[in-house]
Amino acid sequence: MNEGLISKTVIFDGQPLSIEDIGRIAHRQARVELSRTPAFVERIDKGARFIETLLHENGFVYGVTTGFGDSCTIPIPLEWVNELSRHLYTFHGCGLGEHFSSEETRAILAARLNSLAQGYSGVRYLLLQRLADLLEHDILPLIPKEGSVGASGDLTPLSYVAAVLAGEREVLYQGERHAAGEVFAKLGIEPLTLKPKEGLAIMNGTAAMTGVACLAYRRAEYLSRLATRITSLASIALNGNAYHYDEKLFTVKPHPGQNRAAGRIRADLQLTGAAPRHDTRLQDRYSLRCAPHVIGVLEDALPWLRQFIENELNSANDNPIIDAEGEHVLHGGHFYGGHIAFAMDSMKAAVANLADLLDRQMAQLMDPKFNQGLPANLSGATGPAAGLNHGFKAVQIAVSAWTAEALKLTMPASVFSRSTECHNQDKVSMGTIAARDCIRIIELTEQVAAAMLLAAVQGMELRGGLEALSSAVVRTLQQVRERSPFLSEDRSLEKELRWMAASIRDQGLLLYGTE
Numbered sequence: 001m002n003e004g005l006i007s008k009t010v011i012f013d014g015q016p017l018s019i020e021d022i023g024r025i026a027h028r029q030a031r032v033e034l035s036r037t038p039a040f041v042e043r044i045d046k047g048a049r050f051i052e053t054l055l056h057e058n059g060f061v062y063g064v065t066t067g068f069g070d071s072c073t074i075p076i077p078l079e080w081v082n083e084l085s086r087h088l089y090t091f092h093g094c095g096l097g098e099h100f101s102s103e104e105t106r107a108i109l110a111a112r113l114n115s116l117a118q119g120y121s122g123v124r125y126l127l128l129q130r131l132a133d134l135l136e137h138d139i140l141p142l143i144p145k146e147g148s149v150g151a152s153g154d155l156t157p158l159s160y161v162a163a164v165l166a167g168e169r170e171v172l173y174q175g176e177r178h179a180a181g182e183v184f185a186k187l188g189i190e191p192l193t194l195k196p197k198e199g200l201a202i203m204n205g206t207a208a209m210t211g212v213a214c215l216a217y218r219r220a221e222y223l224s225r226l227a228t229r230i231t232s233l234a235s236i237a238l239n240g241n242a243y244h245y246d247e248k249l250f251t252v253k254p255h256p257g258q259n260r261a262a263g264r265i266r267a268d269l270q271l272t273g274a275a276p277r278h279d280t281r282l283q284d285r286y287s288l289r290c291a292p293h294v295i296g297v298l299e300d301a302l303p304w305l306r307q308f309i310e311n312e313l314n315s316a317n318d319n320p321i322i323d324a325e326g327e328h329v330l331h332g333g334h335f336y337g338g339h340i341a342f343a344m345d346s347m348k349a350a351v352a353n354l355a356d357l358l359d360r361q362m363a364q365l366m367d368p369k370f371n372q373g374l375p376a377n378l379s380g381a382t383g384p385a386a387g388l389n390h391g392f393k394a395v396q397i398a399v400s401a402w403t404a405e406a407l408k409l410t411m412p413a414s415v416f417s418r419s420t421e422c423h424n425q426d427k428v429s430m431g432t433i434a435a436r437d438c439i440r441i442i443e444l445t446e447q448v449a450a451a452m453l454l455a456a457v458q459g460m461e462l463r464g465g466l467e468a469l470s471s472a473v474v475r476t477l478q479q480v481r482e483r484s485p486f487l488s489e490d491r492s493l494e495k496e497l498r499w500m501a502a503s504i505r506d507q508g509l510l511l512y513g514t515e
Helices: 019-026 038-056 069-073 078-091 102-116 125-136 155-165 180-187 198-203 207-237 247-251 256-269 291-313 338-366 384-388 393-408 431-463 471-481 494-505
Strands: 008-012 030-034 096-099 144-146 170-173 176-179 321-323 328-330
Touching: 008 019, 008 102, 019 030, 019 102, 019 207, 019 291, 030 102, 030 125, 038 125, 038 321, 078 155, 078 198, 102 125, 102 155, 102 198, 102 207, 102 291, 125 155, 125 198, 144 155, 155 198, 155 207, 170 180, 176 180, 207 256, 207 291, 207 338, 207 431, 207 471, 207 494, 247 256, 256 291, 256 471, 291 338, 338 393, 338 431, 393 431, 431 471, 431 494
Parallel strands: 008 030
Antiparallel strands: 096 144, 170 176, 321 328
16 A cells, blocks of 8 residues: 555444445555444444343344354354354355455455444444454455355355454465465454354345445446547547537437536537538437437436445345344344345446447448548558558457457346245345446456547547547547557557556546546
8 A cells, every 4th residue: 555645544433435435445545444432332342242141141143043044943052152153154165266356355345344334233343343454454355256146145255254354264465365364463463253143244244246336336437438538539530420419409308417428529529519520421320329328328327326336335234133222133134135236237238338339339440331431440551561451450359259248248147046045045136246247347348448449549540630639539549649659550459458458447547527
């Protein structure tokens, strides 16, 4: 963490956090601070004391004095209740697949910490402090991505968090894999012996899908603005009709996000009501003419996607809920990730449509039948050797492949509920699978956007007339050309595409401000 660049602190005190707060933590752009106010500490510890009281009174509490899931009818003798948490995270240590990235893992830890900070989970303040310690020292549990059906929450992924808090399994620390116990010993951190309810409180929630959803939201929001800028570049390169984005035209179909997209393109094309700059064709193809309508679907979905994600982020979502103030144990199903599943399934369809839109714009740019006089494949080669050069021909094939893969992944994960665990979990959300699919679609769409940026800038330079462009469009052209020169002769473009995709992922291109 670069201490000199971090000015924000995200405080965990039970008050609502935003998607942006989780994003800053995930990217190490903010410090994490757990509230130390006496009232907050007392509120958290009161839940743990209430659990202890129930134990002394021989109370019957799911996951505290009973087995888990379908085994909830099996009583656990009091002398064994302290073993329950260890058994819970141990038998759930069966995740497979790749591990969540460092950014995703930080987001997951932050999401779980925030849920426990609501004060309805029956855990000690010390447990919250240990989670905060993981984030402060950047000790990242190695969490396999695969193995959660999204109810009873993200049990298997979050078992790796519980086990690490107990000093078990592996972590990523300072860029290398280590045994969690070794890192704790080095830093003087005492592993926890999890109390009754604490293992369940860590694992029985939606933190994995919610943390990933927060990161997906930020990237999708940026892609929406980027697709708008790319459409402007494509319209210039294709000598398009700027009046497809006329303000009066869009007043008669007043979807706010669609109108924002059109307004951005108008500004880029400097359409102010004067005579049209590009009026050679009455109507452009849909991938230009209807771009605000395609982008607008995601733009208009973002507010309710934010509502779904942030409500989940700021909820107590384990089971049972412990109301220490009213001395109630409330058995329910708040671990169910249906809202995140629906949000991610919806987001991935909207984002994949951006990939498809840009893929169609790319096809127009490449084809001399449709690109209004530009050279085939946007080749910048001239002279006798021009026939040897193929410009962006292979890049367009790759864009087609990435787009097809993105579209293939749009099948809703939430409709594939599977009855599990002796039919106790007979209707599950699949929210974590939906979130993982969404991130993959975003990655593919970022690759499509990277290729389209290089191609559109090439097309603009081949078209000429750059002196008449808006300052914002010129800035984008200059940013691209800093690392990717004009393609005058065939060269391998992989490194440039990877750089461009990374710049998009890290939101390094200056685009529009936040409206």
